[in-house]
Amino acid sequence: xxxxESLQVTERSQFRRHPRLGHHDRAxxxxxxxxxxxxxxxxxxxxxxxxxxxxxxxEGDRLYLHGATTSRMLKSLEQGVDICVxxxxxxxxxxxxxxxxxxMNYRSVVLFGQxxxxxxxxxxxxxxxxLSEHITPGQWAxxxxxxxxxxxxxxxxxxxxAEGSAKIRSGGPNDxxxxxxxxxxxGQLPLKLTSGTPIPDAKxxxxxxxxENLTHYQRGA
Amino acid sequence: xxxxESLQVTERSQFRRHPRLGHHDRAxxxxxxxxxxxxxxxxxxxxxxxxxxxxxxxEGDRLYLHGATTSRMLKSLEQGVDICVxxxxxxxxxxxxxxxxxxMNYRSVVLFGQxxxxxxxxxxxxxxxxLSEHITPGQWAxxxxxxxxxxxxxxxxxxxxAEGSAKIRSGGPNDxxxxxxxxxxxGQLPLKLTSGTPIPDAKxxxxxxxxENLTHYQRGA
Numbered sequence: 001x002x003x004x005e006s007l008q009v010t011e012r013s014q015f016r017r018h019p020r021l022g023h024h025d026r027a028x029x030x031x032x033x034x035x036x037x038x039x040x041x042x043x044x045x046x047x048x049x050x051x052x053x054x055x056x057x058x059e060g061d062r063l064y065l066h067g068a069t070t071s072r073m074l075k076s077l078e079q080g081v082d083i084c085v086x087x088x089x090x091x092x093x094x095x096x097x098x099x100x101x102x103x104m105n106y107r108s109v110v111l112f113g114q115x116x117x118x119x120x121x122x123x124x125x126x127x128x129x130x131l132s133e134h135i136t137p138g139q140w141a142x143x144x145x146x147x148x149x150x151x152x153x154x155x156x157x158x159x160x161x162a163e164g165s166a167k168i169r170s171g172g173p174n175d176x177x178x179x180x181x182x183x184x185x186x187g188q189l190p191l192k193l194t195s196g197t198p199i200p201d202a203k204x205x206x207x208x209x210x211x212e213n214l215t216h217y218q219r220g221a
Numbered sequence: 222x223x224x225x226e227s228l229q230v231t232e233r234s235q236f237r238r239h240p241r242l243g244h245h246d247r248a249x250x251x252x253x254x255x256x257x258x259x260x261x262x263x264x265x266x267x268x269x270x271x272x273x274x275x276x277x278x279x280e281g282d283r284l285y286l287h288g289a290t291t292s293r294m295l296k297s298l299e300q301g302v303d304i305c306v307x308x309x310x311x312x313x314x315x316x317x318x319x320x321x322x323x324x325m326n327y328r329s330v331v332l333f334g335q336x337x338x339x340x341x342x343x344x345x346x347x348x349x350x351x352l353s354e355h356i357t358p359g360q361w362a363x364x365x366x367x368x369x370x371x372x373x374x375x376x377x378x379x380x381x382x383a384e385g386s387a388k389i390r391s392g393g394p395n396d397x398x399x400x401x402x403x404x405x406x407x408g409q410l411p412l413k414l415t416s417g418t419p420i421p422d423a424k425x426x427x428x429x430x431x432x433e434n435l436t437h438y439q440r441g442a
Contacts, residue, residue, distance in 0.1 A: 012269060037412075038325070040261040040307055042272035048233060049270050051263035051307035053329055086261055086272035090414065095435065098365040099353050100375070104258070108274055132320050136410075143405050144319040154321070172422045184364050185429050189357075189438050190417035191258075193311065201393040201407040208406050214316065217410050 008163040012112050023166040026061070032107045032166055033058050033087055035220040037135060037193075041065065042084040043076045050076075057127075057134030058161070064127040065115060065157040085111040085159060089220075092191050096173035097184040103169065105188065111164035115157040121148060127156045138213025193219055229384040233333050244387040247282070253328045253387055254279050254308055256441040258356060258414075262286065263305040264297045271297075278348075278355030279382070285348040286336060286378040306332040306380060310441075313412050317394035318405040324390060326409065332385035336378040342369060348377045359434025414440055 006024045023029070033039075038053045056065045063085065076083075092105035118127045125146065132140050146154070173186050195217040198210055227245045244250070254260075259274045277286045284306065297304075313326035339348045346367065353361050367375070394407050416438040419431055 012271075037311055038309060038327075040263075040272050040309070042261075042263040042270035042305070044265050044268060044270045047265060047268070048303050048333070049263035049265045049305040050233075051261050051272055051305045051331065053307065053309040053327070055325060082269050084263070084270040084272045086274065088259060088261070088274040090258055093357060093438075095357065095360070095419075096364065098367070098371075099349070099360060100365075100367050100371040102353065102357065102360065102364070104276060104356075106259075106274070110272065112269070128320070132323065135325075136314060136316065136323065139316070139320060139323065143317065143323070144321075144400060144403060146319070146321050150319075150321040172420070179365060180424055182365060183426075183429055185431050185435070186422040186425055188420040188422075189435065190420065191414055192417060193412055194415045196411035196413060198316075199393070199409040199411065201409075203401055204407055205404075208404055210406050214406065214410065217314075 007161070007165060009165075010112075010163055012163075021167045021169055023168065025166075026161070028168070029109050029161065029164070029166045030058065032089060032109045033063065033161070034134070035107075036087040036089055037219065038087075039063070039065070040086045040088075042086065044081060045076050055131060055135060057130035057132070059127075059130045061161045063111075063159040063161060064118065064131050065159055066128075066131050066154065081114070082112060083115055083159070085109075085113075085164075090191050091170065093189040094169075094173050095186055095189060097175045097179040097182045097186050101173050101175050101179075103173070105170050107166065107168045109164065109166045111159070111161060113160045113163055115159040118156040118158050121151050124151050124154065124156055127158065128154065131156070136214070136217075138211065142211050142213065228382070228386060230386075231333075231384055233384075242388045242390055244389065246387075247382070249389070250330050250382065250385070250387045251279065253310060253330045254284065254382070255355070257308040257310055258440065259308075260284070260286070261307045261309075263307065265302060266297050276352060276356060278351035278353070280348075280351045282382045284332075284380040284382060285339065285352050286380055287349075287352050287375065302335070303333060304336055304380070306330075306334075306385075311412050312391065314410040315390075315394050316407055316410060318396045318400040318403045318407050322394050322396050322400075324394070326391050328387065328389045330385065330387045332380070332382060334381050334384055336380040339377040339379050342372050345372050345375065345377055348379065349375065352377070357435070357438075359432065363432050363434065
C-alpha cells in the first residue's frame, strides 16, 4: 500500500488559525521530519498530559520512536491511547517595526495517532537502522551494530504518519501600513542548528581519524 | 513570596529512569528556560493530547506563554486543566564505538501545572515586555511598543515554574568495555542554534542600520 500524497484532515488536524501557513502535503511533512532531530511526544495518563522529547527516524509513512521511553510512556501505550507528535525547526526571528508584528520563522509538524511496539529481532534491527541513519547517516555501516542482547533491551515504537499537518512561516515582517515610516530596522535574523568542531573521546587512540560521514555534519540544506 | 530553590517533587515529576541526569534545582531549570526560544505545550481535550510550540518569556518563577494560542488551547484553559510545558536544547550528538551507545547531549525541562490568563492592560504590557526581551533583548526600547488595541488583541498566559524538573546529558560516550579496542572513531559532534547574517526587509530605507542589540545575536553562552 503506497502512502497517499496528503495527510488525513480531521477534526483534530484541520487548520483553525492562519490557514495560509498550513500544509497537509506528505512531501512537506516528510521534509521537516527528515531534518529535525527530536520530536516532542505528548500522551495522557489519567487526564494528565506529558510531553517527552524522543529520538526518531522515518521510513516511508511510519516514524520509529525510541529514546527516553519512560515507564509512564510504555504504560500509556499498552492502553492503546492516542498520542501527539510535534517537530519544530526554528528558521529565524522576524524583526518588525512594531513589537506586535515580531514573529518566528519556523517549520513545524503535528501528528496524531497511536504507536505500536515493534517486535521481532529483524523488524527491530531495521527500525534501529532507520533511527541511526536519521541522526547520523553512515554510522550503521561504520560502528558496531547492535547484538541480540542489545536489540532485546531496546524498546522501539512505530507510529503512522497519517493524520496531522505542517505549518511553515517564512520571509520578512508584515508591518502595519503606518509603521513603515518609522526609523526602525526590520528584517530577519536567520537561525540554524549548526555543528561545531568534533571532539574526540578522551580514550580514543590517536591513529583513529574521523570517518568521512561525520565530517561537515549538518541538518537540512 | 520568594521562590524556593528547588522545584516541587511529586508523583508526576520524580525521576524514573537515569536519575543521575535529573535536577530539581531552580537555577538549572531557569538557565535552560532562559536559553530556549520555544516551549512545547501539551494539553488534553476529551482524552486527546495536543502538543503546540509556543513563544514564551520568564519572570521570576512564572512563564508567560503566547503565540500560537489556538482556540483549542484556550477552550482547554477555560476548563482549568493541567498542562505540561517542555523545553529542549540540543547540545550535540554522542558518537560511540557501538550504535547502542550513541546518544544525544541535551538540556531539557519539563514542567507541570495550570496556566491562567493575564488580564488588565498594565499586567499584559509587562508580560509582553518579558516575552519580547526573552526572544530579542533590547527590542522593547527600540521598536514601537504595543498600543492599547494590540494589547487587547493579544492573549497572554501565565504559568507557574513550581513542579517539574530538568534533565542534562553532556560529555562523551560510555562504551561497553570490550568496544574500546575497536578501530572506530568516538566522541562528540557539538550542536548549537546559531544566527546567520541579518536580512534587511525589502521595504527598509537604506539609511536605517541594524541596531546594536541585534548584532551578534546568540542564545546561551
